[in-house]
Amino acid sequence: MKLAVVGDSLLDIDIEGTAERLCPDAPVPVVDVRAEHVRPGGAGLAAALAARDGLDVTLVTALAADADGVRLRDALAGVPAVFGPSPAATPVKARLRSGGRSIARMDRGGGPGDPRATDEMLDAVRAADLVLVSDYGRGLARDERLRAALADRPVVWDPHPRGPAPTPGARLVTPNHGEAERFSGERDAQDAARALRERWSARAVVVTLGSEGALLDTGGTPVAVPAPKVAVLDPCGAGDRFAVTAAARLMAGAAADDAVAAAVASAADFLAGGGASGFRPAHRSTVGATRARGGVVVATGGCFDLLHAGHVRTLEAARALGDCLVVCLNSDESVRRLKGPERPVTRQHDRAEVLRALGCVDEVVVFGEDTPERVLAELRPDIWVKGGDYRAESLPEADLVRTWGGRTVVVPYHRGRSTTELLARRG
Numbered sequence: 001m002k003l004a005v006v007g008d009s010l011l012d013i014d015i016e017g018t019a020e021r022l023c024p025d026a027p028v029p030v031v032d033v034r035a036e037h038v039r040p041g042g043a044g045l046a047a048a049l050a051a052r053d054g055l056d057v058t059l060v061t062a063l064a065a066d067a068d069g070v071r072l073r074d075a076l077a078g079v080p081a082v083f084g085p086s087p088a089a090t091p092v093k094a095r096l097r098s099g100g101r102s103i104a105r106m107d108r109g110g111g112p113g114d115p116r117a118t119d120e121m122l123d124a125v126r127a128a129d130l131v132l133v134s135d136y137g138r139g140l141a142r143d144e145r146l147r148a149a150l151a152d153r154p155v156v157w158d159p160h161p162r163g164p165a166p167t168p169g170a171r172l173v174t175p176n177h178g179e180a181e182r183f184s185g186e187r188d189a190q191d192a193a194r195a196l197r198e199r200w201s202a203r204a205v206v207v208t209l210g211s212e213g214a215l216l217d218t219g220g221t222p223v224a225v226p227a228p229k230v231a232v233l234d235p236c237g238a239g240d241r242f243a244v245t246a247a248a249r250l251m252a253g254a255a256a257d258d259a260v261a262a263a264v265a266s267a268a269d270f271l272a273g274g275g276a277s278g279f280r281p282a283h284r285s286t287v288g289a290t291r292a293r294g295g296v297v298v299a300t301g302g303c304f305d306l307l308h309a310g311h312v313r314t315l316e317a318a319r320a321l322g323d324c325l326v327v328c329l330n331s332d333e334s335v336r337r338l339k340g341p342e343r344p345v346t347r348q349h350d351r352a353e354v355l356r357a358l359g360c361v362d363e364v365v366v367f368g369e370d371t372p373e374r375v376l377a378e379l380r381p382d383i384w385v386k387g388g389d390y391r392a393e394s395l396p397e398a399d400l401v402r403t404w405g406g407r408t409v410v411v412p413y414h415r416g417r418s419t420t421e422l423l424a425r426r427g
Helices: 043-052 067-075 119-126 144-150 177-184 189-200 238-251 256-272 282-292 309-319 332-339 348-357 373-379 398-402 419-426
Strands: 002-007 009-022 029-042 056-063 081-085 089-098 101-110 130-134 155-158 205-208 214-217 223-225 297-302 324-330 363-367 383-387 407-411
Touching: 002 043, 002 119, 002 238, 009 043, 009 056, 009 067, 009 101, 029 043, 029 067, 029 089, 043 056, 043 130, 043 238, 056 067, 056 119, 067 089, 081 119, 119 144, 130 238, 155 238, 177 189, 177 205, 189 205, 189 214, 205 238, 205 256, 214 256, 223 256, 238 256, 282 297, 282 324, 297 309, 297 373, 309 324, 309 383, 309 407, 324 332, 324 348, 324 373, 348 363, 363 373, 373 398, 398 407
Parallel strands: 002 056, 002 130, 009 089, 056 081, 130 155, 297 324, 297 383, 324 363, 383 407
Antiparallel strands: 009 029, 089 101, 205 214, 214 223
């Protein structure tokens, strides 16, 4: 199942430091900067979260051709995306942080002019089984051609006060309490949810209530979903985490109340882990931690459709060559192109989950292309491993790996153990 995340992407910068003294010429803290972390925000964060979950996701967004747009595109390097042009400067939110808390935020970018959806962006929307609209009020959700394309797709809509109303018939709309009150004029969450569901002709509206959970209205008796108690230093990104989980569960066939319950739990876990400020693409944190301690990063790749002994032996051999193993996993669409319309047998999020459960696998990165060059260029492993009847120098990616000083290794091929043979025997 394919998810498209459509909306406005932002560049978030966390400037981390320590504040132990005051400035001599003003009563403000002096922050000694220790690190700067760049990450996607808005729709970009939602898509990155979905990609880290192992979902087959495509980000559909508009980016300006400016320096911050280049940084944002780099931050989204692991996320399949269709980019259109933006007439406005890339929106940037830079947070100055000390002790795990934000002490100031500096915004820049934006400007007049709404982005317009390109034909390629519309094609990506039409190809999706479900669309998450992550509206950050920057104009993309107002595009009439985009709205016409959304009218034919199942939609989860995460609204913004500066944005337009959701397209009629949305599967689920996810305003927070403040947004719901502003949209409806009703202070009570239950009254607001009911009013908005009727006004927007939505199948369901859920009002998120922070530490109090969420309230869902589907036209019958409202459902209150409590939230686990967690310590929250920074709530940024919780709405994106909520919307992504709800969309994924609905796409998988869950009922609205089950999807919302899962989304509440997921948002709580996200906040307990530091929220958006604690978010790093999983493979980057794994690789970075390994390199920081002087370790060797190993990567391998493949479809891993039906995990069998040949796969496990190859993975264990690869892991033995270094200090962490990242598996580059072909997406469902990629497998279909390579293996035919009946494959994969197992969907990518399940394949990723099974691989991550193996003790020899440290991380899984899903890629949508037929070959792994793009994701390899991002990971830059010290060793690239292939299992099978190959010569290392004959592999097309071997030249790429050599450009950063890496090497390509072939581990033994285990004859008689392959997914194709297993399926043939089953038939």
